[in-house]
Amino acid sequence: MGHRLLRINERIKESVSAAIVERLKDPRVGFVTVTGVETSTDLRHAKVFVSVLGTAKERDATLEALQQARGVLQASITTGLRLKRTPQIEFVYDPTSVNAQRIESLIRREAAELEARGGAAGESEAEGDGGEPGEGAHDSGEGADEGDADAHDGEREAGA
Numbered sequence: 001m002g003h004r005l006l007r008i009n010e011r012i013k014e015s016v017s018a019a020i021v022e023r024l025k026d027p028r029v030g031f032v033t034v035t036g037v038e039t040s041t042d043l044r045h046a047k048v049f050v051s052v053l054g055t056a057k058e059r060d061a062t063l064e065a066l067q068q069a070r071g072v073l074q075a076s077i078t079t080g081l082r083l084k085r086t087p088q089i090e091f092v093y094d095p096t097s098v099n100a101q102r103i104e105s106l107i108r109r110e111a112a113e114l115e116a117r118g119g120a121a122g123e124s125e126a127e128g129d130g131g132e133p134g135e136g137a138h139d140s141g142e143g144a145d146e147g148d149a150d151a152h153d154g155e156r157e158a159g160a
Contacts, residue, residue, distance in 0.1 A: 017034045046087035
């Protein structure tokens with residue numbers, strides 16, 4: 001996709017977003033976010049992706065209202081773009097936000113389950129910490145750092 005087409009997509013997105021907020025007074029239009037625009041290379045068609053906050057019924061009503069207000073929104077694009085041809089817009093529901101919320105809730109649920117399982121396992125491991133091999137390696141690592149410091153001091157003394 002060329003740089004020019006990307007700029008046009010961004011300008012259409014801004015124009016449509018502003019027009020929805022400023023010009024549309026339809027009560028069916030709920031909380032709408034224009035998430036993206038894909039314009040065809042010949043600039044005749046543009047898909048405007050929108051995310052709608054609410055139930056499926058509210059989403060359908062909002063999309064219907066946007067389709068009916070397409071002429072008003074098309075006019076705002078025409079004045080904003082100043083192109084020879086203005087793309088015909090089509091509104092498409094973008095489920096990205098719903099999918100993101102679903103994934104986030106699944107991650108939270110899994111993290112809570114893992115924490116519940118890990119908390120019980122962590123307590124049993126804490127009781128048996130007598131002579132874990134991992135601890136000895138950690139302690140010797142600290143001693144190695146101290147030994148390195150002593151070795152460097154010896155080199156400094158020898159060089160002086």
